[in-house]
Amino acid sequence: MLKQIRTIKWLFxxxxxxxxxxxxxxxxxxxxxxxxxxxxxxxxKTTELTIDSECYLRNVKIxxxxxxNKIYIGKNTKISDCIIIANNGNxxxxxxxxIQKSEDSFQTKFQVDNGSxxxxxxxxxxxxxxxxxxxLVEIGSRNAINxxxxxxxxxxxxxxxxxxxxxxxxxxxxxxxNIYTAEKRREITDKQYPAFGLEYEKPKxxxxxxxxxxxxxxxxxxxxxxxxxxxxVIAFNTTLSKQxxxxxxxxxxxxxxIIKENEL
Numbered sequence: 001m002l003k004q005i006r007t008i009k010w011l012f013x014x015x016x017x018x019x020x021x022x023x024x025x026x027x028x029x030x031x032x033x034x035x036x037x038x039x040x041x042x043x044x045k046t047t048e049l050t051i052d053s054e055c056y057l058r059n060v061k062i063x064x065x066x067x068x069n070k071i072y073i074g075k076n077t078k079i080s081d082c083i084i085i086a087n088n089g090n091x092x093x094x095x096x097x098x099i100q101k102s103e104d105s106f107q108t109k110f111q112v113d114n115g116s117x118x119x120x121x122x123x124x125x126x127x128x129x130x131x132x133x134x135x136l137v138e139i140g141s142r143n144a145i146n147x148x149x150x151x152x153x154x155x156x157x158x159x160x161x162x163x164x165x166x167x168x169x170x171x172x173x174x175x176x177x178n179i180y181t182a183e184k185r186r187e188i189t190d191k192q193y194p195a196f197g198l199e200y201e202k203p204k205x206x207x208x209x210x211x212x213x214x215x216x217x218x219x220x221x222x223x224x225x226x227x228x229x230x231x232x233v234i235a236f237n238t239t240l241s242k243q244x245x246x247x248x249x250x251x252x253x254x255x256x257x258i259i260k261e262n263e264l
């Protein structure tokens with residue numbers, strides 16, 4: 001019992017109403033100049049957490065339940081109303097980033113289940129990022145990624161610098177699910193109930209690359225195998241799958257409207 005108590009470190013910071021539970025003998029490194037308010041961290045014994053100087057975290061939850069995890073939050077980064085989950089994951093967030101939830105209360109969430117997330121500097125991010133199966137997401141610097149956008153990587157997604165990514169976009173390098181026979185899916189469903197659709201095998205994937213200085217419009221879907229060159233514009237509600245766009249291109253969906261007179 002005494003051994004167990006010695007290996008568990010608790011920290012309750014009355015100022016700011018923060019709660020940190022770390023199973024690691026080496027407690028998280030938080031620079032004195034950084035401020036935390038209403039934050040809740042649970043870190044397993046193989047998690048290293050570093051929060052650099054001049055950061056401000058408000059209502060941030062960091063959960064590292066399993067595996068070896070490294071989480072680094074760079075200098076002067078502001079994070080609010082965000083959930084960060086790492087299970088055998090590496091998360092690096094550079095300096096001077098703003099990570100926050102959307103105005104309509106859609107919470108920002110980064111989840112890395114066996115993979116890596118690397119974010120550069122001077123970004124403003126309000127999206128969901130989910131990484132599985134050893135995947136990698138690399139985001140450069142000075143990007144805006146807006147509310148309700150979802151990035152899912154089971155292989156690799158790279159986003160360059162100075163991109164504007166609008167609301168409600170989908171960027172998936174994966175089918176997200178496997179297609180099984182009806183018998184197999186029933187068997188999995190019976191075993192997993194009450195959960196549905198959990199995957200234990202990696203689905204089909206193909207990397208996505210987005211260059212620099214691109215404008216991605218609202219409700220755009222960028223699916224596996226797509227490469228977008230620099231200075232491209234992707235119009236509202238466009239879907240791209242396995243497309244290779246040259247730099248300085250504009251692409252949009254074309255709709256053939258059918259207009260008929262009413263017979264009243």
